[in-house]
Amino acid sequence: MVRYILRRLLQVIPVFLGTTLLVYYMVFALPGDPIAALFGERQPPQSVIDTLRAQYNLDQPFWVQYGIFLKNIFTFNLGVDFTQQPIADSLARAFPVTAMLAIEALIIQAVFGIAFGVFAGLRRGKLFDSTVLIVSLVVIAVPTFVLGFVFQLVFGVQLGWAKPTVGANADWGNLLLPAFVLGLVSFAYVLRLTRATVSENMNADYVRTATAKGLSRPRVIMAHILRNSLIPVVTYLGANLGGLMGGAIVTEGIFNIPGVGNKLFQAIQRSEGPTIVAIVSVLVLVFVITNLLVDLLYAWLDPRIRYDQ
Amino acid sequence: MTSADIRIDEATAPVKPILEIRDLAITFKTGSGEVKAVKNAHLTIMPGETVAIVGESGSGKSTTALAAIGLLPNNGRVSGGQILLDGEDISHAPEKRMIELRGSHIGMVPQDPMSNLNPVWKIGYQVRETLKANGRPDGPKDVARVLAEAGLPDAERRAKQYPHEFSGGMRQRALIAIGLSCQPKLLIADEPTSALDVTVQRRILDHLDTMTTELGTSVLLITHDLGLAAERADKVVVMYQGNVVEAGPSLELLRNPQHPYTRRLVESAPSLASRRIQVAKEQGVASGDLLAPVAADESRVQDDVLQIKNLRKVYKLRQGLGKSSDFAAVDDVSFNVKRGTTTAIVGESGSGKSTVAKMVLQLEKPTEGQIIFDDVDTAGLKGKELFKFRRRVQPIFQDPYGSLDPMYNIFRTIEEPLRVHKIGSAASREKKVRELLDQVALPQSMMQRYPNELSGGQRQRIAIARALALDPEVIICDEAVSALDVLVQAQVLNLLADLQDNLGLTYLFITHDLAVVRQIADHVCVMEKGKLVETGSTDDVFDNPREAYTQALLDAIPGGSLLLPPAVA
Structure with a gap:
């Protein structure tokens, strides 16, 4: 098992190099001059432009730029962005906010998705099941920016249950409303996936045998239906956490949350190569590690899967 | 109580x-x-x-x-x-x-040991929860005792294993242990x-x-x-x-x-039928007269259509990090099949009998040894010659649900081999399909129907018709009747026997069911763990088994110990 984990962690190296190279190249290939864009309508003196270009190594060819970037990464020096703020600082501010938002959204979709999914699956074809199915379909069909604004208006402005925007002081309470919006779409998928696997496993032979042993209904459901049904759901949730950590540009935009999505969006608008690549590098690590955790969880849930071969 | x-x-x-x-x-x-x-x-x-x-x-x-x-x-x-x-x-x-x-x-022992244990819980856990739910002592000792009573060796260690680490027989013992763990009435x-x-x-x-x-x-x-x-x-x-x-x-x-x-x-009932043949023989009636209409005509040429010589198949088992060990699924197997007769290969699962069938069908390459079909070594067959060979040797498989394409109607299913081998015109092919349906005693009106509309026995008849479409000389039946109910099984076996009589077919019959063998086969090859342990005419093998393993297989036929009159009713 340890060997498997080590091998998976070693795989991070080529993945990391590949993705950063690709992203770096795409930023490099973006049309327009980032320095010129920085000054807007004004025309700065050539000496200023040259200084800035030299500072951000924009006067170097692509491979040199990428080499300098790699060197900086391994010396833990992410450099400064175009507003002369250290990139490491702004990442250190943005990531915890996004992490809080992502975890909250994940908990919401897991708890509600699995709970509703199990109830619907156990009572397939009944009123609760049909209602939940239709509602989940509506949730999937409505785009996030519509849901986000509606929630903001209803719960934030009219009912006043939560602050309509988050702003600088993001905490668990403030992030609850955006986390709901963010988690809602995946909630619908988790619900449908759980419902499908539960109603399939309900008819499994081993469930009938478990009942024949004299187990109570709750025990049959918890030990024999739920655990077996969770295997695909956990995979989906894990893959989803990576996506949520990438920052939700739309949701963070609507609720004005200073998270990764916001930062990334600004950096792309400004063609800020170093910031974009720094964010992406961290995201790659997050993705690889969450995927590894999901695979380990998977082996724990399903003993037939063995990695140490 | x-x-x-x-x-x-x-x-x-x-x-x-x-x-x-x-x-x-x-x-x-x-x-x-x-x-x-x-x-x-x-x-x-x-x-x-x-x-x-x-x-x-x-x-x-x-x-x-x-x-x-x-x-x-x-x-x-x-x-x-x-x-x-x-x-x-x-x-x-x-x-x-x-x-x-x-x-x-009330306790229950279910049918299929593969699907009746929850794959994600250890065997011991699944026993323990039964004891617990019924208020019995449920310590590790009690669990081990219950498993040991059901005949599971080394129960304490076994209790810590998962179902997928158990063989079918062991799983069934675990299920019996669970069913009887609380002494139901x-x-x-x-x-x-x-x-x-x-x-x-x-x-x-x-x-x-x-x-x-x-x-x-x-x-x-x-x-x-x-x-x-x-x-x-x-x-x-x-x-x-x-x-x-x-x-x-x-x-x-x-x-x-x-x-x-x-x-x-x-x-x-095949098991009883075998018994009946036995009794009849003791009273001086030839078994051929009773049930098996397969005894070949004296006039028919009795050459060896298939000769299997020192056949070996070795699989490499992966053991991690490029290491591997050899596993001989088939080990030095030799036998001949006479034209127009039925040879049965008998053995338990894992004995290598299906691997032999696959090699004869040229679906697997032998590691060593020769398969000689009609005096030609099949190992050298390539391209066109192999294509021709396939026409002469056809398979019928075990699962009539899995071996027919659900998207093909019956006509297309039976016609496909003719089309693949470019035989005849559209009109002559349709005529042939109609004839084939007659031969397997199915109504011609069935041509437009789909496999899911048919019963298991009907599907197996379709599989037989498809195998016959190319007028083959040899048919390999891999557990062809094992999935069928007794009555349907008897009908299909009779059909196969009639077809053999009329068309001079040669059957290689792969089965684990000795009772069926007695009904249909002229010769028997008994396989155990990849090796051929006994071979001979069906009567010899059944009446005077030489090997202990063959004897064990024969004793295991249910109903073998019952005394019945030679012809009931």
């Missing part, structure tokens, strides 16, 4: 039945209205008695048993009659009462061994017998095998289309069946 209690009951009061089913009717709600799966079932099981329900699939035997433990599927319900457990009507008992009864009063055993090899089947049934006798458990045995039922049960109940058509003490019912359906069952 312990056996001591039963004895007291016997002494003081008239013995009351453990289970009494009266006029039971069970209805299923389906998309096309209500279906009565069980119309009129009645049976009585006394304490310590074993009663078997026999019938083909769809006869309602399993449904009746499931109703007795309150496990009907959601769309099914008891629509009439009573199920009395120890005098208490449980046909409409509330779920709470059923949970109390299950495990402690009644055990429902639904085809408890039909998924297992004959020798394993015998050992497990013997053990089950011993355990239930010791505990004084009554057993309701569900089976499609009349021979097995007669051997294991005190009484047999025959069900047909939802009705109990006949019931009585096992031997009496077998010797003197009254209902026409029972008579047909007795006649076609």
